[in-house]
Amino acid sequence: MTRRAVVVGTGHYLPQRVVENAEFEATLDTTDEWIRSRSGIERRHFAAEGETTSDMAAKAAERALADAGLTADDVDAIVVATSTPDLTFPSAATMVQSKLGMTKGFAFDVQAVCAGFVYALSNASALIASGQASRVMVIGAETFSRIMDWTDRSTCVLFGDGAGALLLEAQEQPGTNKDRGILATDLNSDGRYKDLLYVDGGVSTHTTGHLRMQGNQVFRHAVEKLASTANTALDRAGLSAADVDWIVPHQANIRIIQGTAKKMGLSMDNVVVTVQDHGNTSAASIPLALSVGKDRGQIKEGDLIVTEAIGGGLAWGAVVLRW
Numbered sequence: 001m002t003r004r005a006v007v008v009g010t011g012h013y014l015p016q017r018v019v020e021n022a023e024f025e026a027t028l029d030t031t032d033e034w035i036r037s038r039s040g041i042e043r044r045h046f047a048a049e050g051e052t053t054s055d056m057a058a059k060a061a062e063r064a065l066a067d068a069g070l071t072a073d074d075v076d077a078i079v080v081a082t083s084t085p086d087l088t089f090p091s092a093a094t095m096v097q098s099k100l101g102m103t104k105g106f107a108f109d110v111q112a113v114c115a116g117f118v119y120a121l122s123n124a125s126a127l128i129a130s131g132q133a134s135r136v137m138v139i140g141a142e143t144f145s146r147i148m149d150w151t152d153r154s155t156c157v158l159f160g161d162g163a164g165a166l167l168l169e170a171q172e173q174p175g176t177n178k179d180r181g182i183l184a185t186d187l188n189s190d191g192r193y194k195d196l197l198y199v200d201g202g203v204s205t206h207t208t209g210h211l212r213m214q215g216n217q218v219f220r221h222a223v224e225k226l227a228s229t230a231n232t233a234l235d236r237a238g239l240s241a242a243d244v245d246w247i248v249p250h251q252a253n254i255r256i257i258q259g260t261a262k263k264m265g266l267s268m269d270n271v272v273v274t275v276q277d278h279g280n281t282s283a284a285s286i287p288l289a290l291s292v293g294k295d296r297g298q299i300k301e302g303d304l305i306v307t308e309a310i311g312g313g314l315a316w317g318a319v320v321l322r323w
């Protein structure tokens with residue numbers, strides 16, 4: 001038997017304020033048509049004044065607990081993937097721990113920008129497999145609206161805020177690739193590409209900074225690296241793209257999502273797409289898409305899922321799991 005991390009609950013939270021592409025036409029030299037055709041984004045949510053990453057993360061986590069029929073006392077650990085925590089420290093995860101009223105266990109953040117949720121899932125799976133935790137709440141939550149340069153049309157129209165959560169539980173499975181739970185992961189980074197996507201500020205440089213991106217350069221890396229990491233993770237699980245029910249990709253650009261599916265030989269009928277409604281929510285995009293995909297009735301128990309993401313670093317990776 002093999003101890004696997006199985007998803008037993010999902011939840012997501014999107015802030016109330018919805019911003020349609022057309023709103024940017026008033027302040028920027030851009031159009032709804034350009035944003036839609038180049039990225040697939042139609043609208044995104046922005047957090048309210050005073051609404052923080054840990055607020056959104058806690059709401060998503062509460063929904064995942066309710067979905068699983070469990071309470072915070074049943075959770076051993078919280079992992080939050082974010083690049084936009086409320087404060088420099090403590091971690092957003094410890095703030096979520098307190099907001100959930102959880103007084104035991106441990107909590108920490110993972111920072112791998114848009115690949116953060118894949119990194120967090122991989123860490124949570126290892127905590128469960130090693131016996132250090134039996135239930136782990138894995139959350140992706142971001143307030144990228146706080147690090148936008150609102151005069152830079154090439155970035156500020158692309159990102160949004162939100163949070164998604166998965167509750168993982170240790171379950172003994174037969175130990176084959178038909179098991180439920182996380183079957184394989186693949187993580188990569190290459191710091192030589194750090195200048196393609198970064199925030200030009202931080203604690204040791206005395207500013208908060210704004211997101212800077214050479215979008216077309218990131219794009220060039222994306223499809224190849226995403227298809228490659230997804231195939232590597234599938235290979236590790238002893239599976240292939242033909243076995244996949246759903247690709248649940250990082251939601252940055254519909255053209256990247258389509259290109260990756262095509263490179264993997266899969267149809268868009270096998271892809272959960274939320275980019276039109278959420279924009280790019282960085283580490284929150286995959287758990288948001290998983291939770292929405294489940295609510296839509298797309299993702300069902302037993303489905304084989306590949307998640308894949310790439311972002312600043314560059315950092316990229318994939319997780320193969322059976323729902």
Ligand code: UT7
Pocket residue numbers: 029030031034035038039114153154155157214215216217218219222252253256280282310311312
């Ligand atoms: O999540 C982390 C990983 N990030 C990504 O995966 C993002 C990857 N990149 C992308 O999604 C795309 O590269 C973008 C959507 C950012 C841009 O699409 P693109 O097809 O690569 O366009 P581009 O950057 O090559 O720009 C084409 C033109 C430029 O004008 P010129 O130089 O050809 O005259 C830009 O100045 O589009 C212009 N442009 C805009 N025009 C209208 C850039 N932003 C805008 C805008 N509205 N908002």
